[in-house]
Amino acid sequence: xxFNFTILDKQQIESIVPLVEKLNDYKIPATILKERILExxxxxxxxxxxxxxxxxxxxxxLWFCTRHYAGKSVExxxxxxxxxxxxxxLGKKFFNWIYNYVKSKGCETVELNTYSTNYASHKFxxxxxxxxxxxxxxxxx
Numbered sequence: 826x827x828f829n830f831t832i833l834d835k836q837q838i839e840s841i842v843p844l845v846e847k848l849n850d851y852k853i854p855a856t857i858l859k860e861r862i863l864e865x866x867x868x869x870x871x872x873x874x875x876x877x878x879x880x881x882x883x884x885x886x887l888w889f890c891t892r893h894y895a896g897k898s899v900e901x902x903x904x905x906x907x908x909x910x911x912x913x914x915l916g917k918k919f920f921n922w923i924y925n926y927v928k929s930k931g932c933e934t935v936e937l938n939t940y941s942t943n944y945a946s947h948k949f950x951x952x953x954x955x956x957x958x959x960x961x962x963x964x965x966x
Contacts, residue, residue, distance in 0.1 A: 830922040882907040896933040
């Protein structure tokens with residue numbers, strides 16, 4: 826299979842809502858997800874995508890920033906590959922594409938958060954050379 830990796834145009838950003846919904850452990854309504862994603866698109870955010878022909882099968886949000894401990898950095902967010910395409914090496918290919926893309930934008934590091942119970946992602950990220958640096962805390966206001 827030949828997959829196409831790309832950065833979505835802002836006009837295409839709403840197309841990620843169905844995939845983000847599948848990651849949605851908090852059961853946030855699609856209307857709110859759409860509002861938030863449209864707002865994100867107007868910040869320091871881009872969305873990498875994987876297509877199988879014209880079918881969107883994978884996404885990865887990219888948040889660009891500079892951090893005192895890491896230099897110019899990208900934080901990957903809401904990584905998702907359609908279940909049918911998993912365990913075939915697509916995640917590795919997607920991340921290699923992402924690494925090359927963010928390097929071309931001057932990034933020195935890649936960071937991410939993953940749910941503590943998502944053991945498959947832990948194995949994947951360890952295999953990709955990621956190390957645990959700390960804990961992610963969240964407080965609802």
